[in-house]
Amino acid sequence: MCREGSFLSKTIIDKLWDSHVVVKEDNKPDLLYIDLHLIHEVTSPQAFAGLREKNRKVRRPDLCFATMDHNIPTVDRFNIKDVTSRLQVQTLEKNCEEFGIQLEGLHSDQQGIVHVIGPELGLTLPGKTIVCGDSHTSTHGAFGALAFGIGTSEVEHVLATQTLWQHKPKQMNVRIEGDLGFGVTAKDVILWFIAKYGTNIGTGYIIEFSGSTVAGFTMEERMTLCNMSIEAGAKASVIAPDETTFHYISGKRYAPKQQEFQKKCESWRNLATDPDATFDKTIEINAAEIEPMVTWGTNPSMCLPISGQIPAEDPSSSNEERHSVRNALSYMGFKGNEKIENINVQHVFIGSCTNSRLSDLVEASRVVEGSKVHPGVRAIVVPGSQSVKQEAEKLGLHQIFLDAGFEWRDSGCSMCLGMNDDIVPEGERCASTSNRNFAGRQGKGARTHLVSPIMAAAAALHGKFTDVRSVLPKREEEVERYAGV
Structure with missing residues (x-):
């Protein structure tokens, strides 16, 4: 078992974590480098205000990406009646313009829920560390990324430094094997898991979902599974990237292209748990037991x-x-x-x-x-x-x-x-x-x-x-x- 980045066998979680450690000291949190910072209108205003108060800039605006989703009307989308919601949207527009951050706003044909557009635009890639001021950032773990939600003060820290202090959680492997029954979906799988094991089963852990059922899932199904892992108390969840992942990413707007993409795929194939690596906890699930x-x-x-x-x-x-x-x-x-x-x-x-x-x-x-x-x-x-x-x-x-x-x-x-x-x-x-x-x-x-x-x-x-x-x-x-x- 490897937990300290040695030459011993590693889980995919070890590989993702260890490759992003900037500073490591005994009995202290690790300083992680962040590859992608996703931003929306609700959890970012105070963070940008904090930068102004300290006279700081955004360290890597090119690694930030913003959209509007939480407050947006889905009928008459440009008529935001709630005063606070309208102010948050206007504030995000001003902040992105001032600090040079790309924003897919209300007029953009790429606007959408942050955890939907990240993958569909090819921003979400295997091997990345991804954060956002939103609990369900775990969604992006479906691509073999280390992705988790952060609070407003942490949003400010990432904006200013492109890094984040984090204690490395324990690791859990949830193996799901077999064929799902007729009419049973990925949503039913994660609801069944939480119903059986509770909302605290993942507390203090990052989960790797594995097994034949998960391997057979589409990327959309994998995203549903990882999205709700946070409801089981997990810090994050991850699924090893494979040919299904690569096929989904190929051709996406911000994904690597042609020869670079092929080289990346070869690298991404190494993002898998080594055969003799061990976890702090393992749960095995028979997919045939799950119902709607x-x-x-x-x-x-x-x-x-x-x-x-x-x-x-x-x-x-x-x-x-x-x-x-x-x-x-x-x-x-x-x-x-x-x-x-x-x-x-x-x-x-x-x-x-x-x-x-x-x-x-x-x-x-x-x-x-x-x-x-x-x-x-x-x-x-x-x-x-x-x-x-x-x-x-x-x-x-x-x-x-x-x-x-x-x-x-x-x-x-x-x-x-x-x-x-x-x-x-x-x-x-x-x-x-x-x-x-x-x-x-x-x-x-x-x-x-x-x-x-x-x-x-x-x-x-x-x-x-x-x-x-x-x-x-x-x-x-x-x-x-x-x-x-």
């Missing part, structure tokens, strides 16, 4: 298969557990023992940095096509970027959704969090493809249920949670597709 999942409570671990039944308060459990369940049941409006399939929803949201990529929209459209949204449901689709929106419209996906009764929106974080116009009214339920179901996350008193895009689509059509496996077989082309024909 739905959260019922106020954190992602409160999650059950669609066939499940909401728990009641258990007198034999600890005081802390009883208190947690009691509060979740009260907030979510449950008494306990309700069947998941009997829960009605009033809103459906397909979007967020977890599930707003083109493949997510394609999958959801296949469930929706030829059907109608339930009369009691308001359903919206929010592409993760303007590029995703354009590509989806070329495929006619927007028309499928519109014909079914969905709203088709511009790109942004939207209903993932209550920082823009897309709010779930108090006491109403939303089947959401986002990543957090905390109390008030989608608006005061909003009741959020996390699901996959195809499960959200099924809920929109039926007005309640529905086992998508009972919907998909009705379409011959879907049966063939999922059977691998």
